[in-house]
Amino acid sequence: MTDQLGTLLRRLRAQAGLTQEQVAERSGVSVRTIRRLENGGSTDHRLGTVNLLADALDLGREDRERLVALLARSREGGGGGEVGDGGDGDAPPTPRVPGEVSVPGPTPEPGPAPGTVPLLTGTPAPVVSGGLADVARELATEVRRRLRREEAHRRVHDPFPLPVRWRSAPAGVTDRPDNIQRLGPGALPREVDLSGDLRSVAEVYRRISSGRLVVLGRAGSGKSILTIRFVLDHLEASGGQGRVPVVFGLGSWDPTTTALRDWLIGRLLRDHPHLARRGPRGAPLAAALVDADLVLPVLDGFDEIAEGLRREALESLNATSLPLVLTSRPDEFAEAVRAAHAPLLWAAGVELTDLTHEDLVGYLPRTARPVPRTARPVPKAGRPVPKAARAVPGTGAGGAGADAAGDAGGADTTVRPGPGPEPGLWDGLLEELGAPAAPAAERLAAVLTTPLMVVLARTMYSEVPDRDPVELLDAARFPTVRSLEEHLLAGFVPASYRRRAPERDTAGHRPRPAGWDAGRAERWLGYLAQQLVGRDRDRQDLAWWRIGDSLPRSTRVLAVVVATALSVAVADWLVGLLNTGTGAGETFLQGCLMGPVAGLAFGSAYALVISVRGGTAFEPARVRLRQPGLHGGLGRRPVRTFAARFRDGLLGGFVMGVGYACALSLERAVFRGTPLADADTVESTLINMVCFGLIFGSAAALVFGLVAALEAPVDVTAAATPVSLLAANRATVARQFLVVAPALTVAIAGSGGLVVALLQGVLGPLNWRLADGLLIGAVGGIGGGVSYVLAFTAWGQWVVLTRIWLPLTGRLPWDTAAFLDDAYHRGVLRQTGAVYQFRHARLQHHLGRTFRERQRRYSAATFPSASGAGTP
Template identity: 40%
Template sequence: MASQFGLLLRQWRQRAGLSQEALAQRAAVGIRTVRGLETGERTDPRMGTVRALADALELTGAERSELFAAAGRHEPVVVAEPVRFDPLAEAVETLKVAVEARWRREEEQGQIHDPVPLPVRWDAAPETLRDSWLNIGGEAALDGRLDQVVEVYRRVGSRRLVVLGRAGSGKTVLTTRFVLDLLGAQDLRDPVPVIFSLGSWHPDRVGLRDWMAEQLTRDHPFLGAPGPSGGTLAAALVDAQRVLPVLDGFDEIAAGLHRPALNALNTTTLPLLLTSRVDEYRDAVAGTDVLTSAAAVVLADLTCDDLADYLPRTTRKAGPGGNVWKPVLDEVRNGGVLAEVLTTPLMVALARRIYSDTPDHDPAELLTFGTADEIERHLLGSFVPAVYGADAEQVRPWLGHLALHLNRLGTHDIAWWQVGTSSRRRASIIGLAVGVAVGVTDLVVEAVMVGALIIRGLLFASMIGLATGVVFGLAHWYVARTAPLEPVRTRLRLRGRFGRRVWLRGLLGLGFGGAVGAAYGVVRAVAFWLVTPLYEMTSGVLVDVGVFALVFGLGAGVVFGLVAALESPLDVRSAGSPDDLIEANRRHVLRLVSLFVPVFAVFVTMATGAVAFGLTALRFEVVWSPITALNLGLVGGVGGGLAYVLSLTAWGQWVVFARVWLPLTGRLPWRLPAFLDDAYRRGVLRRAGAVYQFRHARLQDHFARLR
């Protein structure tokens, strides 16, 4: 018969919606214990068991007392110190979940476990590539295999490990497995392992910690929220060492920066894991020093036994003796040129994709090539036809343009906000887009609001489009040179605070709007003079320039300041994938324009009315009407909003280049996001947070050479 304790336990377990197994797991007790207590078979639970069950059921104070009394126990009252709120704790937990989900998905997408992982092994690196054991923290055995990567890392006293290997030797596979295994085994106090692709780091421009904070904010927008010490949450996590940097691709840092990068790494004491090709790291060490306090390992080549255990499992095609890969494996055993090629996971994965996953492709074709270089070029060149089939000829130029674009920028990140930025004519293209958008806006608004004559309307629209295109094209050129356009990581909210940032943004709007207004005044005066020869050019220009510079400047200042007051960081639920970040920026920009247009239109209507009244009082001849003023406000609001979006926001730049110009010139497809996502699903690209990358740097180099 169940005891009072058992009845209470069952009642509160059912209230919590837990099975006996779930409660046992949550309380870290045996299932037999829970079952025995509920049935009355066990009537004398230990104090620790009662406390664990009460904690697992999240009982209130009164309920805990009742449960302990039913067990014949009395829970000692412990006067605990007040719990201090850790503002980084929630960010850490959210980051853990996001990182684990991201890299587990990437591992599945890369078919790492299909059908089994390729064996990745390593040996201790030569002494010249590691620091002394005294600095590392005690000598340790470093040899190991993929499923031991966390264990080997923890043997290193300094928690600083360098992983070296040839191109395609499995460094990326190792970093992914390291992150997932560490997250699965880590203590709550351990830092979150985060993979950073070092190819975008310029150590001469930005320090390691600042760069890491920028990358975290890019991939996880919620970390752009204010941190406890005034900076961002991302910066606070880095400074507090709540993030364990997994620095992938030291060799991918721009040429000439490897030694400065190693010097910068040596100024830190951060625990880290660093990957690199052997030659680039050895050269950097020769010019500076080894990574301070770091042990080092070198990835080993795949063996013939590894291939014999893996390749036949990847296909059901019949061959000699039931194994279509037998001729290839025999050649590898005999030490032919194939033995030089099929020693890295990259080349084996390409061979598997081309011959095991594709019908009517016989791997014996590899025996027809005479040199290792020919085989590698064949595998790289056959990858896209194997993946895309009949569409390969269509997509190859698009992939080639992306690869060449990345090489020009000196990066491996296909960032949507950088598409088109490698063009030498980018400012001209932006200016053309702005000019067309503003000219069409003016033509439509003039025709609807005031019924302007066709000739005069076309003339004025062309002139204002030309002037605005030049102004905003130059503005884009200047901004892109000083601070490249990046995605916004804020949203608009109804409540904001007015501070120094708001006033600075307001002054920026005042200056910028004044310049645009002055240009508008000149164009308007010239247009009137061309259509009406009796128009007083000198006084007309001075009045128009002064009026429109004042009105447009004040209007833009009000809007810029209002936007700054309403901006707040993106919330935690905002995802950092490329498509999600594009969508977040699109929504932000559209909300910005929907705020900009009515505020600017109403302000200009009222301000021009006030100016007209003042000029009339000063005996100036002024022609003004509410309809004309509203028309001017709408043209300025809609046209100015479009010009700002297209030239001075990352999303507008994306629209101009990725959705219009590059597809129009045949260099990229019209539906670029769908194309990138499809290439990712086919395994041509991989995803690293908010950016895509080619599956391997060698594929990027291969496609770049095709252009």
């Protein structure tokens, strides 16, 4: 029975989502005792110990009765002492009434006595087994791995996390307590303590019956760090079971065009491409996870939604009952609540508080790393202390730094560590802030109340030599709070891009310096920051496939025309070298004519597509090509996808064929002197337009339809990062080209013979030799394949616009991908799934405004107004 009792305890603890350490903290029972109980290693149990564990797990009456029954049966089986006597030694003994078994549990009254704080487990997690449960565990593993890496990259624990505390949110922005606790009519709500700090955020969330929590905090108060810590602690407590918390940046959600469910699925597919695989019922795994209630949305940045959409967003959230965590700045959320005439239903709320002077005193001096010093011989007692060893600060009373114990004798050669951090770096400043009598100290104290500003100050002064933070008290230089904040923001990028010696790789080679000095890096980052500002919103996601959207549509169309024209012209020249029957001059002229025709055709199609898409870029491909017969053979892709590709290929190919016929007639007129106005020439041109249109159209329709049938979701097991997603799309596009180019070549040659055979008697005598068909097909296959890649894939747009066009104009570096990755490793950018974001919205606003002010035609941009939001 002891084993059954331990098994039941383990299962109940897993359902509550608590670790043994957390149960020990709640119950007062030691971890050793809990471990012995769960493993069946303890045979002498106190009822009081089990009662304490039941209270910590907030068990219902039925589960408590099962525990007591197993406990009684274990005692009857000779487990050793009576219930209530001896045993665990961790909890006080519980009085026992003879002949009666105590079954502690919730009282039938509406609520417990005032002052009690029951531990609630929130809404029950769905029970799912089989393949979907495995997918959820894989997602939990990836979320944990990625956020641990992000937390380490942000140096949250260096030297220790800044305190993030909170208090209960104002009553006007939260729901009624009885609604939060999901009580029935007439039931009295119990008192639930929501106070805590960064270490207990997941624990506080579990006290909320509805599973809905709103976290409010002003800009830079630590909301993003809190969400990361919540996800990691929640995953650790749940052991990867139940709902998987996933952070979603809310800034890109438009509730008027996209339902919350569809938006969540889209974000999952973007950041976790492997969830595009089809489930048992044909839906993507991302949709299956959301529909099965296996995803706990952590919605970060409600205030980043466009101002005119916040009321609709809150109403959309209220139309659902799913558990969630939402963060926002207080004013924006309160305004949305007033506009919607309702708070977030069933949601409790907390508001982050400011850092205190004691927090600064404990944190900032420890960020100033000690300067390495040589070890000194420590003299023994009775010998004179060398002058160099006297009055060393921080080495004990009197500052002597010598060992006063021991006997007389020669010098002791024991190596002692040198003194602590560089003395005095923050001492003077912190002393002034401790008693802010001067206005300058008051202003600085008001600035250094958020983790963001403290981190900026640390970066500028603790991590850069020869910088004295006392300059922040210069009243003439910094007359306002805003000027202090702008100074810290302005110094972050130069401090992050200070010159560092490049490390040697494993082979011992020293890489070449990137050449990104602070000035150029700040200009490039400013360009990226100001391009994130739209007409109606301030976007946060910096996606590599959307950087080209910063260019005007006309410029993008022109870039596609030039790129595709060069691709087809070069393909025509290369293939023409194989045709010994055509001279070099005619081949060159043919390429010069075919290139612009193809460029105009692809440019027109591109302009039409981006107009239909509202000017947005192409999304990265989430598919790969697989061999027929594997994974179920053909037909796994939806029929509508195949039909859409077939239609687009037919129309685009027909337009390309018409253009090719016109270019062919023009070539003959220029090179051979054939008059264009001649009736025979016009008739021949019209016939060629029909024939080549059908040949190119049918070939393109067949090939792109076949490619759609061969596509399968990308087979990855890791959450996408910007670098890995770019590399995966490059490989995907390369494989697509290797299939499309030869397939188009064969299809054009084969369809040419079929079309000529069908129209031979209708349009008169037609000529289509196999050799000519293969040459035309090779030009169409190579040139058309490259043009398709450059014009209609995310990686192709990245190459044309971001790798070539923008660097040519000096707005970005040549290796933009390496620059973004380097900015991430320097801490200027952060990663959120498959996209980058600036370290903070305040930094993004500052860089964008600085970039615009340096342009000749400066126009100020407006951002969502809020206190401390950094509005220019």
